[in-house]
Amino acid sequence: METYCKVLIVDDEMLVRQGIRHLLDWESEGFQIVGEASNGKDALDMVKQLEPNMILTDIVMPVMNGEELVRVVKGLYPEIEIVVLSSYGEFEYVRSTFQSGVADYLLKPKLDAKSLLAVLKKTVEGMPAFRHMDFTNKKGQSVDYVLDKLISGYAMEVEGAEIRTLFPYPCFVLLVVDRQDSSSSMKRNEEWIEAFLKGMVQDSKEPCIIHRLSHQDSHIRFLLNTEDTGRMDVIHMAEQLVQSGVMAGLSFYAALSKNFTKITELHDVYTQDILKVLDHRFFLSDQRLFFADELVEHEGNGETFDSEAFTAELNRQEFQQAFGRLSNYVDTMPDRLDTDMFEFKSFLGHSLFNIIVSLLHFHYEAKTLDEAKYEYFRAIHEAKHIGEVRSLLAKFLNEATDCVTGNKTSSPGIQKILLYLDEHFTEPLTLTEVAKHFHFNPSYLSNYFTIHNKEGFNEYLNRIRIQRACELLRDNAQMSISEISSLVGYSDHSYFTKVFRKLMGTSPSHYRKK
Numbered sequence: 001m002e003t004y005c006k007v008l009i010v011d012d013e014m015l016v017r018q019g020i021r022h023l024l025d026w027e028s029e030g031f032q033i034v035g036e037a038s039n040g041k042d043a044l045d046m047v048k049q050l051e052p053n054m055i056l057t058d059i060v061m062p063v064m065n066g067e068e069l070v071r072v073v074k075g076l077y078p079e080i081e082i083v084v085l086s087s088y089g090e091f092e093y094v095r096s097t098f099q100s101g102v103a104d105y106l107l108k109p110k111l112d113a114k115s116l117l118a119v120l121k122k123t124v125e126g127m128p129a130f131r132h133m134d135f136t137n138k139k140g141q142s143v144d145y146v147l148d149k150l151i152s153g154y155a156m157e158v159e160g161a162e163i164r165t166l167f168p169y170p171c172f173v174l175l176v177v178d179r180q181d182s183s184s185s186m187k188r189n190e191e192w193i194e195a196f197l198k199g200m201v202q203d204s205k206e207p208c209i210i211h212r213l214s215h216q217d218s219h220i221r222f223l224l225n226t227e228d229t230g231r232m233d234v235i236h237m238a239e240q241l242v243q244s245g246v247m248a249g250l251s252f253y254a255a256l257s258k259n260f261t262k263i264t265e266l267h268d269v270y271t272q273d274i275l276k277v278l279d280h281r282f283f284l285s286d287q288r289l290f291f292a293d294e295l296v297e298h299e300g301n302g303e304t305f306d307s308e309a310f311t312a313e314l315n316r317q318e319f320q321q322a323f324g325r326l327s328n329y330v331d332t333m334p335d336r337l338d339t340d341m342f343e344f345k346s347f348l349g350h351s352l353f354n355i356i357v358s359l360l361h362f363h364y365e366a367k368t369l370d371e372a373k374y375e376y377f378r379a380i381h382e383a384k385h386i387g388e389v390r391s392l393l394a395k396f397l398n399e400a401t402d403c404v405t406g407n408k409t410s411s412p413g414i415q416k417i418l419l420y421l422d423e424h425f426t427e428p429l430t431l432t433e434v435a436k437h438f439h440f441n442p443s444y445l446s447n448y449f450t451i452h453n454k455e456g457f458n459e460y461l462n463r464i465r466i467q468r469a470c471e472l473l474r475d476n477a478q479m480s481i482s483e484i485s486s487l488v489g490y491s492d493h494s495y496f497t498k499v500f501r502k503l504m505g506t507s508p509s510h511y512r513k514k
Contacts, residue, residue, distance in 0.1 A: 004032035005124050008050060010043040010057040010069065011036075011085065014217075016108070020056065022152060023113050027142045031120060033214070040064030044072060047080070053130070054123065055082045058108075059097075067097055074101040081123050085111070147223065148214045153267040167209055167225040167263065173234050174257040174266065176274045177220040177241075189250060190220050196244060197222065200237045206230035208237075220252075223266070231259060235291075242289045253281055258293035282341040283333055283386050305329045310351070314358040319404050323397045326351055330393055333386050348389065349377045352396055359403050363418045363453075366403045369396075414452035417445075418460070425464050426489050431457050465489050466503045469496075473512045481508045 004027060011017050017036045026033055034050045037043035041064040043057065055073065059066040070082050084097050084105040097105075103123040106116060124130050143166055149156045177193055194212050201208045209225035224234055238256050245252055255277050257269045273292035281290060306325070313322035330348070333339065356373055359366035376396055383389045417438060421429070434457070435445040449457045465488040472484045479487075485496035485508075500508050 005130055006032050006034045006052045008052040008055045009036045012038045012061040027145050040069030059086045070097045070102055071100045150266045151270055158263055169225045169227050171226045171228055171259045173224040174269050175222045176255050178253045178278055179218045204233050206233040238289055253288050255290045279341050283336050303332045345380050349380055355400055363415055364403045369399050462499050466500055
């Protein structure tokens with residue numbers, strides 16, 4: 001049995017992790033990648049499960065950075081050697097990790113196979129468990145190495161006798177298990193699933209080879225090799241796996257690819273079939289097992305959203321009709337296969353944003369909802385299932401309805417006045433002139449404005465004028481301050497400067513310089 005120095009890669013960028021994984025023929029050099037983590041906290045959990053001999057870690061990461069990871073690992077597992085990956089500007093962090101006992105460091109911009117291998121071999125030479133080992137490259141490429149390259153999209157020679165011996169049957173099927181609960185043990189899931197599948201194979205009438213591939217983030221991947229007639233047995237095996245997993249308290253989804261005959265198709269089957277069907281699980285209510293060959297795009301299968309009608313309803317302040325239209329559309333999404341998850345989430349976030357903009361435009365009291373919009377966008381982006389999105393939308397629309405029905409500025413009269421000011425603030429407006437336009441007594445308009453709006457007439461008019469002046473000062477360097485004061489409705493330049501200073505805390509000229 002081969003003995004390898006087991007390596008854990010820790011970096012918050014997936015492309016960097018994949019780049020390191022495929023930078024070397026690790027096993028032929030005496031090393032084995034046993035796992036990847038995107039932050040120090042996940043890495044600590046993996047250290048307990050995978051028992052690596054060496055860690056390659058980035059410095060700057062979310063949740064727990066590399067500096068803290070080094071300190072904790074060297075305190076709990078002093079026998080594990082750590083090599084730090086850093087950028088040029090992170091030297092102070094690197095220096096602090098040396099105080100905690102790191103073996104060496106590498107600069108990311110200069111990372112190449114030769115320099116990485118040199119540091120790894122220098123580090124492993126000082127590890128008591130591997131002093132007897134010869135780390136010169138005398139080993140051929142293992143089957144696991146070839147399969148890992150293939151599923152990652154690299155072209156590999158697969159005509160070797162070892163591949164043919166391991167996979168003697170004409171059909172391949174890819175089975176991918178996606179952990180629903182990312183905090184559950186990857187190693188426990190992998191071992192339980194592999195043992196269950198191999199037990200099923202022993203009881204099956206059809207021959208089948210089960211080979212565990214490297215995992216990718218939360219995906220546990222198995223390659224099945226069968227006869228042409230073994231499809232139904234494989235499906236039964238997958239169904240039993242999911243049912244037994246639920247009974248065992250393991251929370252996961254599973255996806256089964258269509259049959260394919262060339263092992264070189266592994267990457268395409270994984271990316272174009274498996275990942276696609278797992279994305280669609282977002283819309284499927286209670287399923288836990290998905291079949292790639294049953295995923296058919298049904299164009300026009302469901303109701304399409306009338307964006308023009310939705311926008312027109314918002315513009316006419318027909319909010320209940322607009323809210324109902326959006327809610328009804330989202331209610332049609334469960335079990336639909338004609339919509340991409342990412343496009344749907346983007347559409348919904350855009351629709352919520354348009355609602356907020358419309359409420360603010362018509363002067364409804366929607367400030368709280370506006371402040372909460374990024375939390376809604378985040379929650380929609382992170383939602384795992386259409387049911388979560390429907391709940392979020394219902395909450396949002398309830399709050400939006402309260403904005404429309406439950407505040408003083410919803411008075412149609414004040415809205416007309418505010419809109420008139422928004423559209424005519426560049427003109428030399430006065431309270432008397434506006435009162436005359438709306439057939440009000442000036443004194444009554446002043447009181448009415450104060451009752452139904454947080455600001456008085458002059459305060460509101462000055463604020464929107466100065467906001468526009470700020471935009472012009474920022475974006476039109478060639479325009480004089482005097483011209484700007486005139487454009488936003490002030491005939492007296494000195495009065496404009498006085499109002500600007502009062503509202504902005506500085507003069508127009510100083511504001512422009514800043």
